[in-house]
Amino acid sequence: MDTQELQIGNVDLNLCKYSGSDQYSDGDIEEELLKIVKNTEDYDAVLSNCEDFAIYYHLAKERGFIVEAMDISKQDEVLEIGAGCGAVTGALADRAKHVHCIDLSKRRSLINAYRHKRYDNISIQVCNYEDSVHTKKYDVITLIGVLEYAGYYIHAKDPYAAFLIDVRKKLKEDGRIYIAIENRLGLKYFSGCKEDHSGVEFDGIEGYVGQNKARTFSYHELNSLFKRCGFDQVEFFYPYPDYKFPNEIYSDGYYPCRGNGFAKSSNYIAARSECFDEIKFLNSLQMEDEFRIFSNSFLVCLR
Numbered sequence: 001m002d003t004q005e006l007q008i009g010n011v012d013l014n015l016c017k018y019s020g021s022d023q024y025s026d027g028d029i030e031e032e033l034l035k036i037v038k039n040t041e042d043y044d045a046v047l048s049n050c051e052d053f054a055i056y057y058h059l060a061k062e063r064g065f066i067v068e069a070m071d072i073s074k075q076d077e078v079l080e081i082g083a084g085c086g087a088v089t090g091a092l093a094d095r096a097k098h099v100h101c102i103d104l105s106k107r108r109s110l111i112n113a114y115r116h117k118r119y120d121n122i123s124i125q126v127c128n129y130e131d132s133v134h135t136k137k138y139d140v141i142t143l144i145g146v147l148e149y150a151g152y153y154i155h156a157k158d159p160y161a162a163f164l165i166d167v168r169k170k171l172k173e174d175g176r177i178y179i180a181i182e183n184r185l186g187l188k189y190f191s192g193c194k195e196d197h198s199g200v201e202f203d204g205i206e207g208y209v210g211q212n213k214a215r216t217f218s219y220h221e222l223n224s225l226f227k228r229c230g231f232d233q234v235e236f237f238y239p240y241p242d243y244k245f246p247n248e249i250y251s252d253g254y255y256p257c258r259g260n261g262f263a264k265s266s267n268y269i270a271a272r273s274e275c276f277d278e279i280k281f282l283n284s285l286q287m288e289d290e291f292r293i294f295s296n297s298f299l300v301c302l303r
Contacts, residue, residue, distance in 0.1 A: 009117025013109060017127035022105040023152075029054040030107050033085060037115040053269045058084075058111075062245045064091030066144065069237050069249045069299055070178050072096050076139035079170060081129060082146035086112030092142065093119050101125065102132050104153070128153050129163075137172045144180045144243070148197065151213030159213075164229045164302075177302040180243040182216045186296035187281065188241070188265035192273030199270065219292055226302060233303035238295040241265050249299065255287040265296055 006013040033055060036046055043059045050056060057063075067088060072078065072095040083089050083101035085108045093099045093116065101124040103109050109126045116122050125132060130153065147160060156162035167177060182196050184204040189195060195203035197214040208215050217225065219236070226234050239246035240256070241263060250256055262282045285291050 006113075008110070008113040010120040010122075011113040011117055012123040013113045014123070014125040015106065017125070017131045017133075018106055019104075019128065022107055023128075024104050025107065026054060030085070030111065033058055033111050034107065034114065037111055041115075041118075043115075057244075057268070058087055059115075060087075060245070063087035065246050066180055066239060066243050066249070066299060067091040067095065069239075069251075070095075070140070070142075071176060071301070072140055077136075078140045078142065079134070079138040080142045080144075081167070082143065082149070083112055083124065084108050084145075086115050088142070088144050089122060090116050090119065093122050096140070097121060098123070100138075102127065102129055104128055130154065134170050137170055137175070139172055139175050140178065141167055141171055141175070142178045142180075143167070144178075147179055147181050148214050148216050151215070158228075160225055161228050164225070164231075168229065168231075168302075175303070179300045179302070180239070180297065181222075181300075182242065182297045183218060183295050184216045184221070185218045185294065186242075186265075187278055187294040188267075188296050190275065190294075191265065191278040191281070192275045193265055193267040194270050194272065201273065219295070219298070222298065222300065226300075231302045235301040235303075236292060237299035237301070238292055239297055239299055241296055243297040243299055250291070250295075252292070255291055256282075257287070258283045258285075 004015050006015065040046060047056055047059060064087065074097055076096045078092050078096045078099045080089060080092060080099055080101045083103045089099060089101055089112055098121045101112060103126060106126050109124045113124055150159040150163040154163045171177060189202065189205050194201050204216055223234065236252060238250040240248050240250065262279050264278060
């Protein structure tokens with residue numbers, strides 16, 4: 001078991017509670033990513049000549065656009081749970097006083113540290129969330145693509161609620177929690193895209209019958225979950241086409257108009273069916289009442 005603390009550029013990497021093995025990985029592509037971030041900072045040049053979507057997915061600056069809708073200032077200390085390879089870490093650090101990252105994977109955390117080594121306001125701890133120790137409270141806590149995996153690393157009868165209740169304990173009185181997650185009933189899943197986590201068509205909209213622990217939620221299911229956890233201030237945002245690569249971020253105060261010029265949802269590298277014309281469907285909606293129900297993903301602010 002690692003018991004060391006590393007300094008990579010200006011970034012502190014804490015391995016004291018690392019289990020000794022990475023429990024989550026995208027495989028050999030992570031070695032290629034680590035090689036890239038160790039040897040260059042010009043990721044745009046790398047991506048312009050790269051045909052591997054996994055590398056684009058982890059390094060594209062568009063991944064950080066989701067931060068644009070977050071209320072974060074240079075006085076704020078941020079806890080980023082499930083930071084992964086750092087797709088959003090730099091965008092958070094550009095806005096915040098300090099970003100403390102937690103992630104299960106040593107290799108992913110190394111990628112994060114090397115790609116952000118010039119930042120002097122990032123620290124990374126490698127461990128399971130339940131093993132992390134925090135005596136301080138944070139202004140902002142982010143769960144970007146994390147809540148759906150709570151069943152893997154939270155040992156409780158209702159891991160999603162238990163996770164959020166525990167996360168809330170680490171929040172300052174006037175703090176904010178930001179959650180980005182796919183919508184179980186997202187339009188793209190009805191129109192033929194495979195479920196993002198299982199790769200199975202209609203898996204989420206059929207209720208994850210026989211599914212493992214990774215799962216997402218509908219708009220109303222999330223509201224019910226937040227209510228059970230005691231959150232009374234909940235604000236939804238609707239990234240389009242999704243929170244991973246948002247071109248636009250709508251809210252309950254700003255919905256798209258019909259004829260907005262929507263683009264067809266992407267299944268990224270996986271082939272997809274086309275059950276119907278989803279653009280016509282989007283433009284048929286009563287936006288204030290229906291767009292949020294079929295949004296491909298959500299960004300939610302809890303206070």
